[in-house]
Amino acid sequence: MSLADARAICPDLATRPADLAREAAALASLRRWASRYAPMVGTDGVDGLMADISGVPHLFGGEELLRDDLHARLERAGLHAASSIAGTRGAAHALARHGGGIVADGRLVEGIGHLPVAALRVDHATAEALARVGLARIADLAQLPRAPLARRFGAGLVLRLDQALGAQSEPVAAEPDAPHFGVRMTLPEPIGKQEDVMAGLVRLLNRLCAKLAATHRGARRVRLELRRVDRGTAQIEIGLARPMRDPARIAALFTKGVDEIDSGFGIDALRLSAPVTEALAPEQIGGGPAIRHEDALADLMSSLGNRIGFDRVLRFLPATSLIPERSFILAPAAYSTPEPISYRAGSKRPITVFPPEPVTTTSGTPPASFRWRRMRFTTLRATGPERITPEWWFDDPAWRTGLRDYWRIETQEGPRLWLFVTPQSQGWNGPPDSSWPAPASAQNWYVQGEFA
Amino acid sequence: MKILHDNSAPADPFDLRRHRVHEAEGRGRRAFALFQAARHAGPLVWIVPAHSPELPMLRGLPRGVGERLYLCRPTGETDLLWCVEEALRSSPVALVIAEPSSQLSLTAGRRLQLAAEAGRTTGLMLTRKEAGSNATETRWSCESAASPAADSTLQHWGLIKNKKGTTGSWVLNWNGATAAFDLVSEAGERCEPAATAR
Numbered sequence: 239m240s241l242a243d244a245r246a247i248c249p250d251l252a253t254r255p256a257d258l259a260r261e262a263a264a265l266a267s268l269r270r271w272a273s274r275y276a277p278m279v280g281t282d283g284v285d286g287l288m289a290d291i292s293g294v295p296h297l298f299g300g301e302e303l304l305r306d307d308l309h310a311r312l313e314r315a316g317l318h319a320a321s322s323i324a325g326t327r328g329a330a331h332a333l334a335r336h337g338g339g340i341v342a343d344g345r346l347v348e349g350i351g352h353l354p355v356a357a358l359r360v361d362h363a364t365a366e367a368l369a370r371v372g373l374a375r376i377a378d379l380a381q382l383p384r385a386p387l388a389r390r391f392g393a394g395l396v397l398r399l400d401q402a403l404g405a406q407s408e409p410v411a412a413e414p415d416a417p418h419f420g421v422r423m424t425l426p427e428p429i430g431k432q433e434d435v436m437a438g439l440v441r442l443l444n445r446l447c448a449k450l451a452a453t454h455r456g457a458r459r460v461r462l463e464l465r466r467v468d469r470g471t472a473q474i475e476i477g478l479a480r481p482m483r484d485p486a487r488i489a490a491l492f493t494k495g496v497d498e499i500d501s502g503f504g505i506d507a508l509r510l511s512a513p514v515t516e517a518l519a520p521e522q523i524g525g526g527p528a529i530r531h532e533d534a535l536a537d538l539m540s541s542l543g544n545r546i547g548f549d550r551v552l553r554f555l556p557a558t559s560l561i562p563e564r565s566f567i568l569a570p571a572a573y574s575t576p577e578p579i580s581y582r583a584g585s586k587r588p589i590t591v592f593p594p595e596p597v598t599t600t601s602g603t604p605p606a607s608f609r610w611r612r613m614r615f616t617t618l619r620a621t622g623p624e625r626i627t628p629e630w631w632f633d634d635p636a637w638r639t640g641l642r643d644y645w646r647i648e649t650q651e652g653p654r655l656w657l658f659v660t661p662q663s664q665g666w667n668g669p670p671d672s673s674w675p676a677p678a679s680a681q682n683w684y685v686q687g688e689f690a
Numbered sequence: 691m692k693i694l695h696d697n698s699a700p701a702d703p704f705d706l707r708r709h710r711v712h713e714a715e716g717r718g719r720r721a722f723a724l725f726q727a728a729r730h731a732g733p734l735v736w737i738v739p740a741h742s743p744e745l746p747m748l749r750g751l752p753r754g755v756g757e758r759l760y761l762c763r764p765t766g767e768t769d770l771l772w773c774v775e776e777a778l779r780s781s782p783v784a785l786v787i788a789e790p791s792s793q794l795s796l797t798a799g800r801r802l803q804l805a806a807e808a809g810r811t812t813g814l815m816l817t818r819k820e821a822g823s824n825a826t827e828t829r830w831s832c833e834s835a836a837s838p839a840a841d842s843t844l845q846h847w848g849l850i851k852n853k854k855g856t857t858g859s860w861v862l863n864w865n866g867a868t869a870a871f872d873l874v875s876e877a878g879e880r881c882e883p884a885a886t887a888r
Contacts, residue, residue, distance in 0.1 A: 534782045535783070539760075545772060545773070546762065552762070554757075566747065566756075589720060589751065590750075591744070593743055649836065690720075690750075
């Protein structure tokens with residue numbers, strides 16, 4: 239039925255576009271749940287599940303009871319489903335999509351004979367052609383000789399018919415589960431001591447790291463959930479500066495977190511999972527000093543990052559900008575790799591840089607004397623100017639005062655300062671991030687850095 | 691008690707004694723720290739408080755320092771001292787530079803010394819005037835000085851406390867790009883009285 243027809247019948251029909259990705263995800267989780275009924279469960283098209291229940295029904299008390307159990311559980315979860323049980327995959331597929339039910343053993347032709355030929359998983363053109371010659375039901379096809387049927391409608395129809403009636407085998411192919419990096423441990427008696435929790439953690443870590451090693455992956459975040467006897471949970475999560483699967487080194491990072499948790503009346507279950515993993519190829523362990531050196535540095539970054547935050551452990555990366563504030567990037571060390579720094583010839587740069595601070599009581603260009611940070615400076619030597627124009631493709635509020643002339647001022651008092659003047663904005667426009675009250679003249683000199 | 695370092699005086703007056711924590715104060719302390727950074731091979735950790743507006747500028751650093759420099763910006767003094775101790779305990783780090791924002795207590799200073807001995811690393815605290823700890827191995831007073839010639843950058847570095855040696859005062863010319871320096875002998879300023887008491 240088209241949407242226009244449906245709207246004509248029911249004007250206040252609520253509609254929303256299909257989200258195929260989420261439907262597939264929901265079907266995948268339903269498939270995982272359905273493995274309670276059979277070891278081999280595969281998806282069947284975009285809207286079905288196919289389970290091979292050979293040898294299973296007696297555990298539920300028979301096929302009818304198994305199907306009732308399935309429907310009751312799905313009903314309780316709010317899902318309406320149709321299901322069928324048949325001796326072959328093709329027959330089960332056909333019956334589930336045309337009413338559902340159970341086909342008794344050995345009575346396949348009677349069970350699905352009344353269904354239309356379209357139920358045989360044949361394409362629309364074949365089904366039309368069959369209907370034109372008067373073969374509307376599966377039972378009509380089952381009696382016919384195979385050779386003329388194959389010659390007229392192709393081998394595909396005969397294959398599907400044979401699969402449905404059991405002459406051709408068709409196994410249920412269950413796709414492999416995505417690796418799940420989670421392990422748990424339930425304890426017979428609650429524990430509360432720190433070393434007991436750490437001992438349990440080490441056991442879980444050994445299992446988790448073995449799982450990670452089997453799939454050639456390393457954890458970037460590891461989460462430990464502790465369930466207390468009063469049903470409360472405590473959670474400790476750590477980050478790692480680089481993918482890792484070494485139990486001893488990960489356990490060391492948990493020490494502080496385990497120290498801080500409140501065990502209450504005791505902890506009776508532990509669950510350890512790695513929510514974020516990255517590919518980590520097998521590598522030489524315990525190798526030369528260079529590898530140990532790198533490992534120790536990564537451990538330092540992990541422990542610093544877990545305490546003060548990974549965005550506060552930084553590394554310098556070069557950037558191609560002449561603007562002083564943007565001539566380098568401070569990137570989190572755990573999520574970046576070092577880059578070589580090219581040393582370009584050019585005028586000297588200060589060793590420290592800070593947001594521009596206005597200087598007061600200046601005189602002349604460059605100023606012969608000025609006050610900055612409540613100190614009086616007299617210029618001994620001035621080098622410059624070096625003109626830096628703003629990058630017009632960025633709207634940087636600090637650079638709205640136009641281009642800047644930078645001077646290296648050596649003062650009589652010792653400090654060598656990096657001053658700039660904004661010739662395009664004479665007078666006081668307000669410094670970028672300060673609200674100093676100041677007179678309207680000679681106020682456009684700022685200090686931005688200090689040389690060695 | 692085991693002695694973890696030799697007592698022989700370093701050959702170069704500006705060699706920081708290994709596996710100890712040192713202090714530098716004065717306006718030129720960052721230049722002194724970068725000078726020391728250029729002389730230490732290996733990863734460098736620079737710890738500044740998050741509220742500090744002054745940052746090292748990559749293009750102004752001495753050659754080879756920028757690539758191996760890690761910057762930590764912890765919030766709060768406790769976190770800063772914890773970071774220093776943790777970095778000092780980590781053996782691959784060559785030099786730990788930190789800028790504590792308050793007075794270093796004797797306990798904190800002693801803890802840092804123990805951490806440096808355990809990790810076999812060297813530390814350099816950039817403190818404000820008279821905000822250092824008495825547990826420091828050496829304390830340097832660093833000022834930049836006005837230079838008579840246009841192409842020289844004079845530094846006035848004084849060793850004002852030394853647990854295992856004598857103090858001293860030097861005026862030198864350091865160009866800020868490499869670890870090389872020139873001692874300027876004709877500074878003309880005496881730290882000791884000209885004539886000794888008879």
